[in-house]
Amino acid sequence: MAVEINSKIVGYRVKAEQETPPPAPLPEENPLTLRIASRPEGTLEAVSEKISYVGAEGRKKVYLLVSFMPVEGVLNGQRVIIERPVEFFFPSGQLSSEHQWITATMRSLSLAARGGYVTQAVADLRKVAWDKGLVRCGMNRWGKPMFHDSEVAAIAWSIQQILYRRGFLDQDGRQVPVEELVSRYARRQASGHGWFPAEVEDEEIAQAGASEPIDGKAQAGGQSQDGSQGKEHSQGDGPAVVGHCPECRGELIMMDGCPTCYAGCGWSKCG
Template sequence: MHRIDQPIIAFRRSDTPQGEGASGSDDHPLGKRIPSRPEGELESVTEKVRYWTQDGPQTVYLVVSFVAVSGTVSGERVTIERPIEFFLPTGQHSESYQWISATMRSLSLAARGGYAARALRDLRKVTWDRGPVRCGENEYGKPLYHPSEVAAIAHALQRILQRRGFLDPDGHPRP
């Protein structure tokens, strides 16, 4: 039995690397924490996404901003491009914007913490009671169906990150 004499303010298992795909080094660029958005301009992608619900076709614009992060991998200095901010600009959606804004802010925090890929995979599991949502196509050109609008938008965000080379086809960070 272990005795704790001081309050625990943080912990880290030594066998668990920081960030997804990170190699255990505190300086791995995938797991490196980014405390806040850097000042100035960031490179970003804006994409028009169409999807279909029981209410018919829907269109939203998604914005993902990226930042270059340097670190060390296997003793070698590398720089990668990581997502840092996710936006779904206001006025596009009929649902309560506070929840959309909260989700995008949470995804941005996840990105700065090094676990955006995991957060997006989790959002793909969100369901709703209004039936399937059609968004995107599989590798054979067949329509993809998702359990909710949230899941469809998470899928669209994953596709943006895949095209930028950050995620593999399964939604995991590329090494």
């Protein structure tokens, strides 16, 4: 539409465009502690683990499944994604009468995982003890057998190892910082394969059994000048060995006052 101007123009001003206000910062939302209402429908990535342990009742083998899913959150104003465990499943019929308690524990762990405190829940399960002696399950980072106070503690330790190999916990069962979880998930998406734990190197263990230096020089063969063997820097974990099993030649340790095989067959001198 044309407008006729009859008066003299004495000045003009260009109308400035309105400035767009900056977007509001995203509220912080830690993906590690974000509560998940329920397990989502559909397929989730899962790890299936066969757990083998030896206790007072001999060797047992059970299966455990842990499901994982990506969880989105906000850190320092940026949207990030990490991977979290959300479900623990123990197939039925593995421990007969104790199955109801195992099922209840797995359901509680699943709730803890979706609530954001599964690390503390699993660590607390490792404190459970019973009156049937120690349970042997797994090996530590130095290749020594691990002994636990109960079957529950052994299974809890196995869960920690699953979460460690998945990159969610460190090797000692402590929570990996959320920033590192973000980085690991991003690398996984970029490379197409999961995070793998690095090799653990311990100088003290590597030097175990080596001779003590004399005058600043170590003697060959782990023997000193006077013919005595050098002291080891570390001692083996677990109970003292009291003999060898007559059936499988494995190590015997004392359980409830009876020499019992912990190498695998479960033989006991007391029957």
